[in-house]
Amino acid sequence: MSIAVNFERLKSDLEELRRIGLADDGGIYRQAFSESDILAREWLKAKLSEAGLIASSDGAANVFGRITKPDDSPCILIGSHLDSVPCGGNLDGGLGVLVALESLRCIKENNIETKHPIEMVAFSDEEGRFGGPLGSLALSGEITPEDLVNAVDLYGNYLKDEMALHGFDVNDILHARRNQGMIKAYLELHIEQGPVLDKEKLNVGIVEGITGLRKWNIRLIGNADHAGTTPMKMRTDAFSGLAEFAGEIPRIIEEHGSDESVATIGKVDLFPGMANTVPGQVEFSLDMRDIDNKILDELSDACRRALSAIARRRMLMFEFDIISEIDPVRCSKDIIDVIQDTAESMDIMYRNINSGAVHDAQIISRIAPVGMIFVPSKDGRSHSPAEWTYWEDMEIGANLYLQSLLKMADS
Ligand code: HGY
Numbered sequence: 144m145s146i147a148v149n150f151e152r153l154k155s156d157l158e159e160l161r162r163i164g165l166a167d168d169g170g171i172y173r174q175a176f177s178e179s180d181i182l183a184r185e186w187l188k189a190k191l192s193e194a195g196l197i198a199s200s201d202g203a204a205n206v207f208g209r210i211t212k213p214d215d216s217p218c219i220l221i222g223s224h225l226d227s228v229p230c231g232g233n234l235d236g237g238l239g240v241l242v243a244l245e246s247l248r249c250i251k252e253n254n255i256e257t258k259h260p261i262e263m264v265a266f267s268d269e270e271g272r273f274g275g276p277l278g279s280l281a282l283s284g285e286i287t288p289e290d291l292v293n294a295v296d297l298y299g300n301y302l303k304d305e306m307a308l309h310g311f312d313v314n315d316i317l318h319a320r321r322n323q324g325m326i327k328a329y330l331e332l333h334i335e336q337g338p339v340l341d342k343e344k345l346n347v348g349i350v351e352g353i354t355g356l357r358k359w360n361i362r363l364i365g366n367a368d369h370a371g372t373t374p375m376k377m378r379t380d381a382f383s384g385l386a387e388f389a390g391e392i393p394r395i396i397e398e399h400g401s402d403e404s405v406a407t408i409g410k411v412d413l414f415p416g417m418a419n420t421v422p423g424q425v426e427f428s429l430d431m432r433d434i435d436n437k438i439l440d441e442l443s444d445a446c447r448r449a450l451s452a453i454a455r456r457r458m459l460m461f462e463f464d465i466i467s468e469i470d471p472v473r474c475s476k477d478i479i480d481v482i483q484d485t486a487e488s489m490d491i492m493y494r495n496i497n498s499g500a501v502h503d504a505q506i507i508s509r510i511a512p513v514g515m516i517f518v519p520s521k522d523g524r525s526h527s528p529a530e531w532t533y534w535e536d537m538e539i540g541a542n543l544y545l546q547s548l549l550k551m552a553d554s
């Protein structure tokens with residue numbers, strides 16, 4: 144192996160990053176455009192400058208780092224994201240960003256000249272607090288002025304206001320688009336966030352397909368009534384509608400989904416939310432995924448039909464907003480081959496794998512070929528303080544990433 148990552152340095156970076164947004168419950172709170180998310184971006188920029196790399200950011204507040212000054216030659220883009228879900232883990236996105244940083248530092252320190260320039264990125268709002276993966280959507284030119292006006296989180300905070308709090312103008316997002324052809328390829332290292340690699344005691348997963356996603360915000364509206372005086376038969380109880388739908392999900396997946404289909408109700412708000420009042424309205428999120436787009440369409444259609452039947456039967460109003468629709472994608476076969484050959488030359492135990500999580504790579508695949516390297520998640524846990532990857536797996540994954548990157552940058 145020509146050069147290797149400085150793993151002690153990578154570990155200490157991870158430890159420093161973990162302290163940004165760490166709460167007493169052990170969770171990471173680096174939601175997009177929160178104080179700690181902004182701190183993490185500033186911290187990364189300082190790390191880039193400390194390493195003598197050229198730090199910059201764009202209108203979507205994506206943070207970039209390069210060894211050489213930007214010119215008009217297509218680059219190999221590498222990176223991931225620093226934002227997290229509330230009470231999340233430090234490795235989801237953070238590991239990919241820091242392995243990209245470490246790769247750039249190694250290449251610079253060893254004075255390696257590559258045929259194609261390499262640029263790293265920490266994308267904004269990959270977790271989709273305000274809808275979809277904002278930073279990569281902005282880079283691929285998919286954000287419109289209308290998206291910017293309406294971008295709001297599940298608590299009613301508008302993107303434009305959250306960005307303005309930190310001196311960003313939401314309209315600058317429209318200038319973040321990279322011209323077609325300016326990205327030759329994209330490589331991302333990420334934790335698997337699932338149980339497969341850990342169960343099979345493998346060091347690495349080489350990603351073939353990345354799941355598609357349909358994310359809705361749903362309202363069922365009935366009447367708020369007195370909990371004591373309203374007979375059961377006279378109620379239009381919105382929560383009962385949700386409860387019935389939640390019970391229907393396993394049947395809907397059995398009849399319309401596949402073994403890779405998942406559906407999650409992650410956030411529920413009841414109105415008026417009092418113990419002695421029949422809930423007049425319920426607002427909840429629905430996150431549906433599958434690796435096959437046709438199945439995903441059938442799954443979402445079946446959910447829509449079930450919800451309208453339940454609403455009709457219970458005399459409820461049913462409304463839903465589509466928050467995000469991301470199609471499943473295949474990673475580039477050429478990049479998979481490069482990673483595979485490199486893994487074999489390094490005697491790394493790997494398997495090819497599909498991703499049940501969505502990633503910035505999915506969005507970037509619309510403008511460039513992409514590849515992803517997974518490292519195992521202990522017990523498959525993620526989006527939780529239990530998220531962890533053994534140090535040796537991180538080091539093996541980081542070195543595979545660096546060697547694969549060097550091949551891509553000279554191909
Ligand atoms: O939702 C996801 O799959 C990713 O963590 N944003």
Ligand code: MN
Pocket residue numbers: 224235236269333502
């Ligand atoms: Mn992630």
Ligand code: MN
Pocket residue numbers: 228235270526
């Ligand atoms: Mn995540």
